[in-house]
Amino acid sequence: MSTTFDRKIDATLSDPRLQNAIYKATGRLMSHRKIAVDSDVLPEFEELRTQANAVKRHTIENLDWYLEQFERNVLAHGGHVHWARTGTDVADVILGLAKSRNASLIVKSKSMTTEEIDLNERLEHHGLESVETDLGEYIIQLKHERPYHIVAPALHLTRYDVANVFEKKLGVENETEIENQTMIARRVLRDKFLRADIGISGANFLIADSGAVALVENEGNARLTTSAPKVHIAVAGIEKLIPRAQDLATFLKLLGRSGTGQPLTVYTSFLSGPRREDEVDGPEEFHVILLDSGRTKLLADPDKRQSLYCIRCGACLNHCPVYRKIGGHSFPWVYSGPIGAIITPQFHGVESEPGLPFASSLCGACAEVCPVKIDIPKILLELRADVKASEKRHAVNEAERAVFRTFAYVASRPKLWQRATKLAARLGPRGQGYLKKVPGFMNVGPVRAWLSQRDLPAPAEKSFREMWKERGR
Amino acid sequence: MPQRVSIFVTCIVDQLFPNAGMAMATVLERLGFSIDFPEAQTCCGQPAFNSGYRDEARTVASHTLKVLEGADYVVVPSGSCTSMMSHHYEELFAPGDARHHAAERLSPKIYEFSRFLTEVAQVEDVGARLETVATYHDSCHALRELKIKEAPRRLLANVKGLDLREMDAAEECCGFGGTFSVKFPGVSGGMARTKIDSILRTGASTVISIDSSCLMQLQGAISRAGLPIRTMHLAEVLASR
Structure with a gap:
């Protein structure tokens, strides 16, 4: 499923000139900030x-x-x-x-x-x-x-x-x-x-x-x-x-x-x-x-209303490793970067671009530099939960929900978990270390997405659990 | 009687990187701790939590809270899973809920491995030796949620034969981010390559982290690029002799 958001991201990623321009400009702003807020210069x-x-x-x-x-x-x-x-x-x-x-x-x-x-x-x-x-x-x-x-x-x-x-x-x-x-x-x-x-x-x-x-x-x-x-x-x-x-x-x-x-x-x-x-x-x-x-609408939510503290300094954009890859025009609204990712869904509804709150590794660099201490990763997590609640209401993305429901079911039943993980390891791709490819029938969904960029670790020959047992405790 | 510590090895270490878990146990035993591995442990539930599935995260968290209930200390070879359990479990349950209190009780007992060594065991030199040029990758949740920055570096500084060099982008995300890595593979992969550029500038041949998930991301991208760099969990380094 490729949305406009995904397509714009891909276009930016595949433009080396643009990648270089974004990376250099934001890098410059980052290093200037670092000097200006150093504790020697501004202890308070x-x-x-x-x-x-x-x-x-x-x-x-x-x-x-x-x-x-x-x-x-x-x-x-x-x-x-x-x-x-x-x-x-x-x-x-x-x-x-x-x-x-x-x-x-x-x-x-x-x-x-x-x-x-x-x-x-x-x-x-x-x-x-x-x-x-x-x-x-x-x-x-x-x-x-x-x-x-x-x-x-x-x-x-x-x-x-x-x-x-x-x-x-x-x-x-x-x-x-x-x-x-x-x-x-x-x-x-x-x-x-x-x-x-x-x-x-x-x-x-x-x-x-x-x-x-x-x-x-x-x-x-x-x-x-x-x-x-x-x-x-x-x-x-x-x-x-x-x-x-x-x-x-x-x-x-x-x-x-x-x-x-x-x-x-x-x-x-x-x-x-x-x-x-x-x-x-x-x-x-x-x-x-x-x-x-739309601002008064944000006021109603005690967890997310801190989004309104923003003074539009742009520091979260400069320090965001995702913004530094996908740039400003990939974002669906005029506000881009981490602040855009948290206010756009709140102004326009989470359905407007459900992928947006997920376009983050939750690294927290944004919150670390935010001058008014907006807890952006926390709000992203809240918005992700809002997206899933909305998907549930509209019966959208049922397959993913089934995966996570199964995960929760299995991960709360230790015996079942042990059998399932053992089975997964046995059915997983064979090999030593990191694999460049897997058999075609396995090369789907998340595995395919992973392998599009990186090699994939093969399951360990023995799990920790098995090794621990063998050690005779 | 030796102090008992429970270990929560995380699902990713259990399935993909068991040597990191074994190494952690080895280091702790050498320091005189007795290791308890609660067999019923599964996953901390972070994949569901970070993907917006709060109910599913609560189900898994409830289980883990029960599993770890009697522990004196819980030591975890991951900053990310530690933070999930010590910071986010409380948020998952309303203040009146018994599980909220259980999460509050558990939180101060959970330690990321390097922090446990420096703060509880109070050691910085575990007597390890590893001849290598290495660089340390700060994992985001350890650095920003748990504020772990110095502990792993101090431990590494005492590893004989190890030449530790700082990256210019040590604190930059590797791009893993759980499901982010497969929802936005191009962005995630790009972040990994940017990080690897910084690793290369140090001349290090070993990248060390306290999170296996970051190492999986980095090693996957390093392997794809065919670079002569290996990744090691801090525990594996500290268990080396």
Whole structure:
């Protein structure tokens, strides 16, 4: 049975150029992180993770209270708050604002939340031009692709790929020098910034006690997006809240270090309200759209709601040996890697891609680096149980269930177990050590899958049990 | 009277790698322990648990809890199976359930082999000798769930003739992951080959682990690639003289 998921995985595995690109880029991010969180540099790193986890837990468990506090404070600063249940609601709010302000050009800074709801496509569908201004996002927007990675959207592309994209889409010379490529994008984007009517950003954090939006970035494009156009709209999932501005001291230390190994990103912006009378820059209007889109559904599950603690640093992707093989586009949703594997089934239902929670060796590298200590392997295990419960309800995968039922039956009856394992050993393939192949009738199912990659150990001549008995105890 | 330890050899050692189990018993006996092998043991149930079959895992766990009920210590030649029994059994049963309490009682008595040696037997030098250049592979559940990192390395450091070299990717998964290895064979195999690249960079001719399942994965891929590297369970190394 080959699903789209399987096919995309196979395509990625069989592309050596892509394999190399993913492995190198994630490896670089891993080694940068390692230096940035070393105990010589940041002795309190583990305490910060514990603190961040506690703050997120508290916030998520009191989310209604903090959302209302946030709204009050945004309003007090002269901003507007819009509540959106779905991606369509977000688009409607923006389309309404665009229409009444006669806007046609929108600049955007990088935001996974807007990727999640296909905002660009929705706006373009209504005749608005919406331009990504983060370099990586801009490149993949030109290619009409989804982000390959939460913080590095064009991680899969080499500079030669980028040269081809720019040549084809922007009509420029085939330029392979990264610096020159940046200048090309900058020329195009500067013009957009100057002419844009609306700037749309995401939010790394929503700060309840100050009604502020915090944004981190490295290119300065988010700062331009949120200050040059007359209207700034921040689109954020409701889980982005933190209670106090002072909590940023914890989260900002973790976010850059975990994601890219930077002590702080190049730019950190705190935006609260539109331009005041005595200020020289900033937008005339400040809107925050708070998006649910399935998040409240996650709140209901006490074991899995910690999935909402995620601050989208991407560390779990970089450290995941599976992500490093299958890349970002194999995943069914915009969120890839371990975090994608746990939130996609929760947002879209486990039936949407039942294989997803199983695409993990449960090695735990993700949880080890997660700055907010989300227990990703535990959630994967829960989701696997959810998948099997759903399969049982729909009478799907009956053969596998029969195998495990038999296994449990036999493994709880020692005499039967001993007879069965002895029989299995006798019926198993003959030979010494590791076998390159087995007789055709045995080369099926899991055995065939195993042998597609590795040699198979032959059953031992005598089991431990037999050897132990012979030793005369 | 010698201290009695029960051994839970795991299904994979029983069927495929019995020498690792025998070696573990040998090392423990040399240290003066009396070995009890509860005959009714089968499997820890992890294959069912990790595959999402909770009811089936509970059935097997209930059996194992009964089998190991009277043990003073349970020593296991696997980090993964140890973690299943010491960490996940409790999760399988609701706090009011008698089996939950049984799991709680059992948990502190279960030791992965290397940890038992360093923490209970309090030895780091078992008097082993093995002339080889070796590297140690951290198995994920031992490393991340049981926090076993130093114990096997300290034991290996005292093996005479053994030149222990660290891999740059010692802590990276070998790609086994139970049914993952056959559900996503290409990914799993790719992970094994990445790991083997790291092994090759050390120049080691022996790869040592405390989990036979990782070694099966690695040896299977090494054998497929025709490389002159062998895998050994830590117990086999420590039993060598």
